[in-house]
Amino acid sequence: MDPLEGEASVSVAYEPVSVKDVLVEMKDTAELLIDLSYSAVLHRNEDLAREVLRLEERMDVLELRARMSLMMAVRNPDDAERLAPVLSIVSAADDISDAAGDIAKIVLEEMGLPEAMRAALPEATEALVRGVVDDDSVYADRTLADIDLESETGVRVIALRRGEEWLLNPGPETTIAAEDVALLRGPVASIEAVFKRLTDTAYETPAVDEVGVDDLERAVDTIIHMKNLSELAVDLAYSSVLFDSEGLAEEVRNLEVEVDAMESRFEAWTLRAAADADDPVALRGLIRLGSTTEVISDAAVDISEGVLRDLEVHPVVELAVQESDEIISRVEVAAGSDLDGTAVIAGVPDLESTMSIIAIRRPSEGWILIGDSDGEIEAGDVLISKGTRTAAAALEGLSTV
Template identity: 80%
Template sequence: MDPLEDEASPVSIEYEPVSVKDVLVEMKDTAELLIDLSYSAVLHRNEDLAKEVLRLERQMDVLEMRARMGLLMASRNPSDAEQLAPVLGIVAATGTISDAAGDIAKIVLEEMGLPEAMRAALPEAAEVLVRGVVDPDSPYADRTLQDIDLESETGVRVIALRRGDDWLLNPGPTTTVASNDVALLRGPDSAIEDVCELLTGSAYETPEVDAPDIDDLERAVDTIIHMKNLSELAIDLAYSSVLFDSEGLAEEVRNLEVEVDAMQSRFEAWTLRAAADAPDPVMLRGLIRLGTSTEVISDAAVDLSEGVLRRLDVHPVVQMAVEESDEIITRVEVQPGSALDGTEINTGVPDTESTMSVIAIRRPEEGWLLVGDADAEIHGGDVLISKGTRTAAEAFDELSQASTEQ
């Protein structure tokens, strides 16, 4: 059967009263999972992951339509229209992200071709994402995540489950892993093999790759991996800028988009140069599609935060979604001479009493540094993008300020 055949039939949708807040939260979670799955499908040449992307894309189309219907019903006067306009923009931008993720997945399903250098980037990843069907005889089958205690024991997380056509995003401790569920797992490469085998009853094989032998192609691949990471960060910041009405975060989204645009120009140049030395230049089609789709995701991040940049009031439906978030993303600028100036960061955690985790640094002279699992040192003038609780964020902001004591 054509792997794209089950994508072709649109789902009939009729209006029914729904919580727009819940739909927006589900759209956000779905978009983030779509990005993760689509790139993993490409890096692993995994058709099963790519097909899950197309299923999620269909689900997003339904959510997008329901959100539009709910927002139209909520608009009663010009004031409502002014507040709901940026929310409609969020819905449209999320749909754009979904479409771009689908285009990335089709690189695998339509066999556009990708250089082996793409998979050579895999060993640099601290974690991998895999898909597996829960075997009825698995020791994990028909047990809750709390009972399995998988993450504490192995470091592997169940990030989503698909049960038939229904998706369980962000499963919690009380979520049951049922027999025949499609489970999406993320975790360290060293542990994922054993967990996958216990879950599915089949051995997991890590793909073997050859190192790239064309310098320009290696540069192009390194660039697209960096573009991917920056685009994912931009989406995170964009949603956070809307949820917390943060103009500072929205400005950083714009800065990221400018950086990705510049990188795409270099990526295109290196890809074209590599074509002259490649044995089959047609096999670079997938790489070109990947670059274009990544840039589209970056642009969509700016669209997500447009209402904040235009200083439009946040609609109450978005404010209600904020109340469900225990963790926030913040932006602080480190002042020279502050407690953070000169502080070491080890695997994202600064050597301070704060519990905030630094996920990225924008250094005026050097651009963006994605901290991740790398070590770094905080300098005065750095702009830090960090994640943590509201209380920790307030304390972290105080640490970034220079002391006024003489």
């Protein structure tokens, strides 16, 4: 039985909508779906998994509206050529949504996952939790600016669901209301107190058992790394389109190749682990997780396909760019530049720069995710960074001689 069986499908009819707004919402929804689905698996959280399926249904509606609007916009061959990459973005976002739904069903259909997945949780991600705002919560009927939650606790409200309405990326003026479903992300120690004040119930940290199957531990480590690389690929793919950057699009392709190679190793380790596992059937969910993770990295390449094929960016995408306050940049570090040999602490280089480095591609080592560890920048490194346009220009200047 489908976990949400019995809920009526949404009827969709054509109506004039802003394709730009739909694309922005699809992007935000796709990124949230990836986050929620993996968190649902890592936490064994059925409530989070059900939110994934609700968002997946919302994505289906967005996709239909985007397709209808794009079809109405095509009047000649030039329109078709310029809108084809936009259609690829729409289809890829829906592919990500479907993959996230498949990941969520690992939990809801009780497919089984090895305990090693939970053992990997502390290293893999911050805590992401779902809570319903209590009528008497101190946060109810107050704006996020008034609560100042992130500054006080490090916990962020990444989305709110009010009935069937989703508020993605809520801003300072967003008001939290009683009965809202809130999605919170932040350090576990802070999450516990915030969750209690929000819901009037205690947050329970999942217990983790020790795991002693070496091949299984290697498989789990690999899937966690695949997850991180796939998330990075999607982020870079959207940025490559928004900023018409062939360099970023090439990095998406590099990441997809890396994920493909890792999936092959993951499958081998999983099969070897089955011979030593007490219950090999419990590995079924892990296999599903590997295949769907690879689908997400493939979708990232589809998003950036228009850039890779040197197709002109449509004005609707350029309009979306104008609304972006934060960009992702790619720079290659020249030998002897200011960045060469610079330490990176918590993603920030030890120089006058406000750009946050989220990943490094090093020719001798492959991809290094800065969220996992600190490090030192070397000549030849390709830095993937996030920040303002001004900061991006400054970082590029520091990377050259």
